[in-house]
Amino acid sequence: MRLPEFLAKRRDALDHVARHSPARLAVGVFASVIAIVTLLLWQPIATTSGERPGFVDALFTATSAVCVTGLVTVDTATYWSTYGQFVIMVGIKIGGLGVMTLASILGLAVSRRIGLTQRLLTASETKTNKLGEVGSLIRAVIIASVAVEVTLALILFPRFLTLGVPALASAWEAVFLAVSIFNNAGFVVLPEGMAPYVGDWWMCLPLIIGTAIGAVGFPVILNVWTRRRSLRRVTLHTKLTLTTYAALFVGGTIAIGAFEWTNERTLGALPLADRVLATMVAGITPRSSGFSTVDVGAMHESTWFLTDALMFVGGGSASTAGGIKVTTLAVLLLAIVAEARGDRDVEVFRRRIDPAVIRVAIAVSFIGATIVGVSTLILLNLTNLRLDVILFEVISAFATCGLSTGITPLLPESGKVLLVVLMFFGRIGTMTLAAALALRNRRRVIRLPEERPIIG
Amino acid sequence: MRLPEFLAKRRDALDHVARHSPARLAVGVFASVIAIVTLLLWQPIATTSGERPGFVDALFTATSAVCVTGLVTVDTATYWSTYGQFVIMVGIKIGGLGVMTLASILGLAVSRRIGLTQRLLTASETKTNKLGEVGSLIRAVIIASVAVEVTLALILFPRFLTLGVPALASAWEAVFLAVSIFNNAGFVVLPEGMAPYVGDWWMCLPLIIGTAIGAVGFPVILNVWTRRRSLRRVTLHTKLTLTTYAALFVGGTIAIGAFEWTNERTLGALPLADRVLATMVAGITPRSSGFSTVDVGAMHESTWFLTDALMFVGGGSASTAGGIKVTTLAVLLLAIVAEARGDRDVEVFRRRIDPAVIRVAIAVSFIGATIVGVSTLILLNLTNLRLDVILFEVISAFATCGLSTGITPLLPESGKVLLVVLMFFGRIGTMTLAAALALRNRRRVIRLPEERPIIG
Ligand SMILES: [K+]
Numbered sequence: 073m074r075l076p077e078f079l080a081k082r083r084d085a086l087d088h089v090a091r092h093s094p095a096r097l098a099v100g101v102f103a104s105v106i107a108i109v110t111l112l113l114w115q116p117i118a119t120t121s122g123e124r125p126g127f128v129d130a131l132f133t134a135t136s137a138v139c140v141t142g143l144v145t146v147d148t149a150t151y152w153s154t155y156g157q158f159v160i161m162v163g164i165k166i167g168g169l170g171v172m173t174l175a176s177i178l179g180l181a182v183s184r185r186i187g188l189t190q191r192l193l194t195a196s197e198t199k200t201n202k203l204g205e206v207g208s209l210i211r212a213v214i215i216a217s218v219a220v221e222v223t224l225a226l227i228l229f230p231r232f233l234t235l236g237v238p239a240l241a242s243a244w245e246a247v248f249l250a251v252s253i254f255n256n257a258g259f260v261v262l263p264e265g266m267a268p269y270v271g272d273w274w275m276c277l278p279l280i281i282g283t284a285i286g287a288v289g290f291p292v293i294l295n296v297w298t299r300r301r302s303l304r305r306v307t308l309h310t311k312l313t314l315t316t317y318a319a320l321f322v323g324g325t326i327a328i329g330a331f332e333w334t335n336e337r338t339l340g341a342l343p344l345a346d347r348v349l350a351t352m353v354a355g356i357t358p359r360s361s362g363f364s365t366v367d368v369g370a371m372h373e374s375t376w377f378l379t380d381a382l383m384f385v386g387g388g389s390a391s392t393a394g395g396i397k398v399t400t401l402a403v404l405l406l407a408i409v410a411e412a413r414g415d416r417d418v419e420v421f422r423r424r425i426d427p428a429v430i431r432v433a434i435a436v437s438f439i440g441a442t443i444v445g446v447s448t449l450i451l452l453n454l455t456n457l458r459l460d461v462i463l464f465e466v467i468s469a470f471a472t473c474g475l476s477t478g479i480t481p482l483l484p485e486s487g488k489v490l491l492v493v494l495m496f497f498g499r500i501g502t503m504t505l506a507a508a509l510a511l512r513n514r515r516r517v518i519r520l521p522e523e524r525p526i527i528g
Numbered sequence: 529m530r531l532p533e534f535l536a537k538r539r540d541a542l543d544h545v546a547r548h549s550p551a552r553l554a555v556g557v558f559a560s561v562i563a564i565v566t567l568l569l570w571q572p573i574a575t576t577s578g579e580r581p582g583f584v585d586a587l588f589t590a591t592s593a594v595c596v597t598g599l600v601t602v603d604t605a606t607y608w609s610t611y612g613q614f615v616i617m618v619g620i621k622i623g624g625l626g627v628m629t630l631a632s633i634l635g636l637a638v639s640r641r642i643g644l645t646q647r648l649l650t651a652s653e654t655k656t657n658k659l660g661e662v663g664s665l666i667r668a669v670i671i672a673s674v675a676v677e678v679t680l681a682l683i684l685f686p687r688f689l690t691l692g693v694p695a696l697a698s699a700w701e702a703v704f705l706a707v708s709i710f711n712n713a714g715f716v717v718l719p720e721g722m723a724p725y726v727g728d729w730w731m732c733l734p735l736i737i738g739t740a741i742g743a744v745g746f747p748v749i750l751n752v753w754t755r756r757r758s759l760r761r762v763t764l765h766t767k768l769t770l771t772t773y774a775a776l777f778v779g780g781t782i783a784i785g786a787f788e789w790t791n792e793r794t795l796g797a798l799p800l801a802d803r804v805l806a807t808m809v810a811g812i813t814p815r816s817s818g819f820s821t822v823d824v825g826a827m828h829e830s831t832w833f834l835t836d837a838l839m840f841v842g843g844g845s846a847s848t849a850g851g852i853k854v855t856t857l858a859v860l861l862l863a864i865v866a867e868a869r870g871d872r873d874v875e876v877f878r879r880r881i882d883p884a885v886i887r888v889a890i891a892v893s894f895i896g897a898t899i900v901g902v903s904t905l906i907l908l909n910l911t912n913l914r915l916d917v918i919l920f921e922v923i924s925a926f927a928t929c930g931l932s933t934g935i936t937p938l939l940p941e942s943g944k945v946l947l948v949v950l951m952f953f954g955r956i957g958t959m960t961l962a963a964a965l966a967l968r969n970r971r972r973v974i975r976l977p978e979e980r981p982i983i984g
């Protein structure tokens with residue numbers, strides 16, 4: 073058997089699993105990658121001290137990297153060696169690619185099963201026949217992500233140079249940051265984190281824009297790209313994602329700005345221009361890149377609570393962002409507006425939304441809220457910490473956001489393991505759950521008599 | 529015009545409003561009663577000191593009484609005179625009756641509009657023709673509530689006597705407590721509150737049972753009463769309410785017991801029998817009578833958070849309990865189970881639940897959560913208090929529960945007014961919203977083309 077033939081067989085096998093049990097594929101791939109990254113990090117050469125890291129720290133960092141979360145139990149810049157940081161970056165890259173391709177494959181599976189003629193890759197349908205849809209998808213995802221990452225790195229590299237960083241170090245920091253930004257990972261290898269760049273527009277604007285591109289999701293990027301000459305004709309998914317994302321960014325930024333404007337420990341001490349920039353960063357990072365240029369731990373209780381809500385919603389579907397996703401929120405809100413108006417159909421942008429989609433949105437958000445609630449309850453019992461900081465860290469892990477009030481390193485091992493489980497479920501569980509629900513559809517012949525309980 | 533004729537005309541007018549704009553009726557009646565009770569309390573004779581109370585304190589207490597909440601800004605037993613306490617008791621009685629009748633009227637309106645033949649008062653249908661359904665309903669509610677309250681008072685009266693309280697004082701305290709228990713009001717005129725009775729089964733068992741009867745709701749009481757010879761044939765609403773109520777009681781009691789068992793400031797210091805009793809009281813009062821025999825302020829963070837969830841759910845529909853109601857939770861859970869199994873219909877107890885009911889449940893719970901979230905955000909900004917205690921007080925007010933970590937008296941006036949609004953909306957808003965949603969049903973001729981956004 074020649075090599076191309078061998079590869080073709082492997083590709084067909086992957087295609088088969090992807091078609092028939094996409095959820096199992098997602099869990100299997102992610103668990104394997106996390107296991108490998110954990111082993112690679114659990115080595116003496118991975119730390120600057122040359123000592124073998126604790127297993128839980130290695131597992132936590134690997135999960136946080138592959139699930140593009142950004143929560144850390146040890147400081148990325150000082151604890152891990154360059155080898156360790158390189159492993160983390162590769163973990164982020166594979167994790168980000170994995171999320172985007174798997175979510176897109178799940179989306180394909182759903183649309184195929186439901187029998188819609190309109191597919192995710194409508195534009196490139198004809199020429200994908202040879203490679204198979206899945207192979208074509210993966211290629212498109214890789215091209216798009218590398219293109220954005222290279223662009224970001226090319227913008228950031230000269231900035232580090234002008235700050236007096238040596239050329240090689242500048243290149244490394246620019247590449248790491250570019251990968252971390254596009255994949256919404258929130259990891260930083262800069263010695264003092266992002267704090268010194270709180271007023272640095274050259275650094276923070278690419279951060280804001282790169283984060284947003286990564287967080288709207290691959291289907292939106294592809295759809296906008298293929299429809300770039302006739303932007304009015306983008307899909308309902310694209311319209312819903314972009315409008316909800318923009319509304320959350322604007323609303324979140326204004327509210328966080330209002331809450332923190334006079335807080336001397338965060339925005340209050342900054343000049344006006346820096347304050348505006350820092351507010352925008354604080355407004356976009358909950359959805360869900362998790363970078364912070366001001367000290368989250370010093371923010372007001374109300375800012376934490378608002379950020380909780382923003383993180384829980386998260387970013388776009390099939391993106392590197394987490395949370396229940398902006399379309400889920402949009403569909404829920406539209407359903408409630410329709411209910412309040414007494415309409416039979418849920419309508420938006422001159423389109424009707426299938427009731428089955430609304431049921432999935434309800435299940436995803438309700439199950440997400442339940443997981444957050446139960447995890448919070450467990451962590452409150454495992455520690456003596458208060459609700460405000462526990463809830464923040466739990467939602468940050470579940471929504472793979474990575475913002476932190478600073479308690480993660482202080483948690484007991486059991487608490488850290490709980491966050492590992494939360495990051496994994498938040499990353500893999502939400503999207504596979506939604507796909508699994510959308511794929512199931514049992515029909516019963518016998519219908520029971522109807523009866524109405526009283527509600528409210 | 530003779531008196532009976534005059535009364536008959538008034539009754540017909542009430543019947544007309546009740547039929548055609550029940551929501552406006554509910555808001556109007558409650559606002560008027562609260563205004564009158566506020567004026568009656570805003571008098572020098574209402575206080576033991578003989579000084580005129582602050583207007584916000586009078587408004588807060590009146591709202592808390594009429595909305596049967598039980599949150600207080602001043603101590604009921606020591607601040608208010610006997611006249612003041614009597615006004616509070618009358619407020620509770622009118623509020624409790626009002627909630628039960630209005631909710632039942634709304635239920636009637638919904639079932640009439642939807643055109644179901646099965647009515648709330650099926651059993652007594654034939655003989656209600658003369659008085660009108662609404663008049664008959666009010667009579668049945670009054671009879672049922674007075675019967676339970678008299679029974680409770682007769683059980684509690686000898687207990688106070690045996691504790692050495694003078695006869696007249698015993699009678700007063702027994703009547704006040706009986707009214708407060710059945711109406712799930714949570715007000716107490718005993719000098720040291722309920723704390724001295726933490727191990728008193730004679731006091732606490734009537735509290736637990738009376739609370740439960742009041743909290744399952746009038747439709748359930750009536751249904752069980754009329755079907756007492758064939759309990760298997762109760763309505764779906766009754767079955768759902770009782771099973772969910774029981775599950776929340778058992779689950780909540782076990783969890784709270786586990787969290788507090790060794791807390792020396794709450795259960796830990798008590799003998800075993802007292803501990804069991806106190807746990808049961810702590811397990812039933814979040815749904816939503818709000819009596820506490822142990823110090824809520826000394827409970828563990830996890831107990832607060834669990835109690836938050838239990839209070840938010842609350843009790844039965846058309847009951848004196850608040851919250852989004854147990855049937856709302858049950859219907860949501862059933863819908864998610866059906867979705868996970870891929871079933872087309874939501875089924876339980878050999879019955880199918882109308883999708884319209886599920887949409888109302890989603891709207892009620894989502895809007896409730898939004899109100900709680902926004903109020904929490906506002907109160908966090910108005911004070912320097914932390915999320916744990918703010919969230920607890922906000923949910924307690926919204927769900928008209930009345931449990932408190934003790935911060936209500938410490939709030940600024942603006943915060944107290946916010947709680948007043950929350951109590952009013954929680955009491956009136958939830959049920960009128962649900963009815964209004966169920967009554968609306970617009971049909972459009974043109975249906976838009978369907979499109980599926982990606983969820984999760
Ligand atoms: K992140």
Ligand SMILES: [K+]
Pocket residue numbers: 596597598712713714816817818928929930
């Ligand atoms: K109450």
